[in-house]
Amino acid sequence: MAEALDTVVAVETPEGILIELRPAGLVVRSYAFAVDWGIRLAVLYAVAMLTAFIGGVGLAVWLILLFACEWLYPIVFELKGSGATPGKRVFKLKVTMDNGLPVTPAASITRNLLRVADFLPFGFGFAIASMLMRKDYKRLGDIAAGTMVVHQQKPAGKPVLADVPPITPATALAPRTQAALIALAARAPFLTVERLDELAAIAAPVSGDARRSGRRVTHRVLGVAQWAMGRRE
């Protein structure tokens, strides 16, 4: 079978550690863009109401602010440490270099100046095409600067396991199998009883119940999951 489809990009650090980055695609980046756009619009509108009273100087101040909002707003926020504009932060996105390091000033300036190229031919046509066709969802500015926008959010929180007395497993368990058992126990409250029994039946050998299934087997498999979490009687 061909390699399973996924969105992750694997990056190797100088220490030889493989880390997985999850690039963010067109839709979620559009959300972030819309929020940023709204913020800029609100600021410009509010300032315009104030500067309207001081005539020509006010207009000059407002035009400088317009320039800053258009060109400096993303650069300032991306370099401020979090690597994300407010809109990106709302949707838990972050700008990084291709190798996962924090974005550098040169790269941030490049990717934001090239927003103009992404806007062509009209209304971000090139950016949309690029983000839909590339596996790492980069727009032109990202390609030029060697940056990537990645998801930061982890979907699963800390697992909460049902209170079942721990059972010592009948066989030795590989770490990956233990992780699968813990995941099963953590998901148990959200599954239907029948489905949970079905899944527990696959894992029944761990509690010495191979080729058996039912409510009691499920209970014992969940007990082994407790053991894998480190609980002992």
Next chain:
Amino acid sequence: MLVDTLSVRLRPRTPNEAIDLGVRLCQSAAPAVYRCYFVAFIPVLAIALASTELIGWYSTIVIWWFKPWLDRTILFVLSRAAFGQPTSVGDLWRSQWRVCWRPLLFLLTVRRCSLWRSLTEPVYLLEDGPAIGSSDRIIQIRHRVVGSAFMMTQTFIGIEFSVVMGLFSLFWWFAPTGTSFDLSQLFSEDPPVFFAVANFITYSLGVFLLEPFYVAAGFAMYLNRRAELEAWDIEQELKRAFAA
């Protein structure tokens, strides 16, 4: 069981990540998707072109109206691709009654009004059940992700608008000097032929290019939701560990 043949790596994903996975799925299956989609698009284009005889911009409405119907073909190909099956135009031809014709009326009326149709369409096409209705199941699938699906649909409307405007602007960039570009005539009773043609080409091209990604995004959200409801990722891991 179908989980074994799934060509997508299962792991817990947020709805937003699932959308990205859909784009990835559409990229990998693009040749088959666009080949079948093009075949289904031809009759719609024919009706749309015929309607320009009435009023110039009616083609837009016709194509828009047939979108849920076009989605079925795309979803058919994508769903087979997700389970590692290639699809040819011949496969589509043999399944055309189930995919295209049986729910035709339903697709053009009730489904046209859905605000998150690409999330729920897989329930109708892929789960054994009635071609229409099945509302309990829809509610179960929709639960907790309907907001994301709605936002995603709105965003794709915006993206489509951007792309169509971008394509339309090309006509403006490349028009010979002296061509009058009075945009107020665009949606008039009797727009110039030039506008009717530009309108038809840009909108049909925009829909043709973008619709597969929209359907794929919704389909990936659906897969993600089912994987979550039925713990597919855990099943895969357990089966791997206890295969012997």
